[in-house]
Every structure is written in structure tokens, then in C-alpha cells.
Amino acid sequence: MRVLVVTAVAAEADSVAAGLTGPAPDARRLPGGYALSRHSPSLVEVDVLAGGVGPAAAAASAATALALDAYDLVVSAGIGGGFAPHAPLGSLVVADAIVAADLGAETPDGYLPVDELGFGRSVHRPPAELSARIAKSLGAVYAPVLTVSTVTGTAARAAELSARHPRAAAEAMEGFGVAEAAAAHCVPVLEIRAVSNAVGPRDRAAWRIGEALGSLRYAFQLLVPVLEESP
Numbered sequence: 760m761r762v763l764v765v766t767a768v769a770a771e772a773d774s775v776a777a778g779l780t781g782p783a784p785d786a787r788r789l790p791g792g793y794a795l796s797r798h799s800p801s802l803v804e805v806d807v808l809a810g811g812v813g814p815a816a817a818a819a820s821a822a823t824a825l826a827l828d829a830y831d832l833v834v835s836a837g838i839g840g841g842f843a844p845h846a847p848l849g850s851l852v853v854a855d856a857i858v859a860a861d862l863g864a865e866t867p868d869g870y871l872p873v874d875e876l877g878f879g880r881s882v883h884r885p886p887a888e889l890s891a892r893i894a895k896s897l898g899a900v901y902a903p904v905l906t907v908s909t910v911t912g913t914a915a916r917a918a919e920l921s922a923r924h925p926r927a928a929a930e931a932m933e934g935f936g937v938a939e940a941a942a943a944h945c946v947p948v949l950e951i952r953a954v955s956n957a958v959g960p961r962d963r964a965a966w967r968i969g970e971a972l973g974s975l976r977y978a979f980q981l982l983v984p985v986l987e988e989s990p
Contacts, residue, residue, distance in 0.1 A: 760803045760986055763830045763946075764979075765810045765821045765937045769794070771837040772809040774972040778979030779805055789827065793820050803986045806830075814859070814906055814936030821940035832986070833941040834949045836978075838971040839904070839931035840911065841954035842921060846928040848957070849970045851899035851978050853890055854950035857883040858927070859935040860905035860920060870923065883938035885949045893949065896985045897978050902928035904950050906935035917959040930958055951978055 766772045772794070776784060781800035789795055789808075798805045806828070810820025821833060835857070846852050859881045863872040872881040894901035905927050911917050920927065934950040941948035955971035956962075 760831045761829065762803060762805045762832045762834060762986065763821070763824055763828075764805060764807045764834045764836050765817060765824075765933065766807070766837045767810065767812045767817065767933050768837075769809045770972060771975065772796070772807050774975040775807050775836055775979050778976040779807075779983065789820075789823050791820070791823055793823060795824065800983050801987055803983050805983070810933070810937075813908060813932050814939075817933035817936035818940045821937045822943065825940055825944040825946065830946055832949065833937060833946050834951060835931075835934040835937035836951045836975065837931060837933065837953070838955040838968060838975060839929045839952040840956050840958040841929050842917070842927050842958050845902060845926075846900050846954045848954055848967045849974050850954045851897050851974055852904055852929040852952045852954065853894035853897060853899045853901050854885055854904040854934065854952075855887070855890060855894075855901050856903040857885065857934045857938045857948065857950050858903050858905050858924060860907050860924065860927075860930065861909070862935070883935065883942060883948060886947045889947070890949055893951075893982065893985050897951075897981050899951070899978070900928045902926050904928065904934055904952055905930040907932060911958045912961045914959050920958070929954060951975075951982075953978065
């Protein structure tokens with residue numbers, strides 16, 4: 760199996776790579792200057808790509824890698840915010856749905872997602888059996904992960920998102936972009952998030968980025984054996 764893992768920044772890519780055992784990785788630059796490292800910890804070969812922040816950058820970088828090589832699975836991975844009480848700090852979330860939470864229109868009657876406007880889709884569904892098995896193996900919350908272009912920074916915005924997506928466990932900025940690229944290349948997609956902060960008012964003193972990066976590393980230590988068992 761060949762897997763492409765797309766993170767936003769190098770620190771996330773480094774944490775993913777640290778969770779992978781095996782020979783020293785093969786580092787390379789893709790067109791556009793994207794940094795990719797190739798790891799072969801087992802029968803599963805994993806390419807880790809630091810693709811940039813936000814859904815547009817994530818889609819562009821993932822599409823670049825997918826156009827250059829063949830993959831069996833794409834994973835959007837990194838740290839993110841957790842919705843209380845579903846996902847506390849340091850926990851892992853595996854998406855059962857990857858949701859574009861702010862791709863749509865505001866109307867006098869409320870928010871309308873882009874699919875209700877007739878312009879595409881706002882949700883990607885990871886493979887149900889595989890994603891559920893991974894969530895169980897990682898001890899992760901199995902719930903929707905929201906993709907936003909602007910990180911939530913107020914209680915009012917957190918409440919609004921929770922009201923629209925009551926099962927959502929996490930928010931981040933790249934998952935839907937990665938999923939769009941994967942869908943264009945007919946490759947299944949997963950999203951894995953390690954929770955570094957609570958979704959809501961910005962409180963930098965309460966952020967646990969180091970702990971979340973450690974959780975992300977742990978997730979990839981456990982992930983490869985699960986993928987080895989995949990049919």
C-alpha cells in the first residue's frame with residue numbers, strides 16, 4: 760500500500776515522520792517547492808508532504824503529489840481545535856465525515872452550505888470500515904472534523920458551529936482541501952487530528968501544541984500496523 764499524508768506545516772510533518780520506523784527517508788522537492796519525505800517502515804510506503812495552511816494550499820499541494828505518483832490512500836493529518844466535551848486537549852480524532860463548514864452563503868434564514876446552493880459538495884465521507892477500525896485502534900474519537908478558512912476564536916462562533924454540526928469533534932483548516940484533491944484522483948481519504956486547543960475564545964496560554972504533536976506521532980506509530988491489515 761502507498762499512502763500520501765498531507766500536513767499543513769513542517770512541525771506536523773516531522774511528528775508524522777517520527778512515528779514511522781524504518782530506513783532513513785528519501786527527501787525530495789515537488790514542483791511548487793513542496794517538501795516531501797518518503798518512508799518505508801514496512802509493506803506500507805508512506806509519503807509525508809508539508810503542503811501549506813488552509814484548504815486551498817492543501818488542495819494544491821495534494822493535487823500536485825497525486826498527479827506525480829500513484830497512491831492507494833490519502834490522509835490529511837495535523838493538530839487542530841477540539842469541540843468540548845467531545846475531544847479534550849491531547850486527544851485524537853478520526854473523521855467519519857470531512858466537512859467544509861464555511862463554504863456556502865449567509866442568508867436571512869441562516870447559513871446554507873454550498874451543496875444546498877447547487878454548487879458542488881460540502882462533505883466527503885472516508886471509507887467507513889477502514890476509518891472506524893483506525894479510530895478504534897488509535898483510541899480516537901470517531902466523529903466529523905470541520906474544515907474552516909478562519910479558525911474559530913469566539914464563543915459565539917463555536918456555539919454556531921456546534922449548533923450546525925452537533926457531532927463535530929474537531930476543526931482544522933486543510934481536510935476538505937485534501938479530500939477534494941483525493942476525490943479528483945479517485946483515491947480514498949482519511950483525516951486524523953490531534954487536539955491542541957479548545958474551539959472557542961483564543962487562549963494561547965491554554966494551548967498544548969507540544970502535547971498534540973506528541974499525540975500525532977503516537978497515532979502514526981499505531982497507524983501503519985492497521986494499514987498492513989487492510990485488504
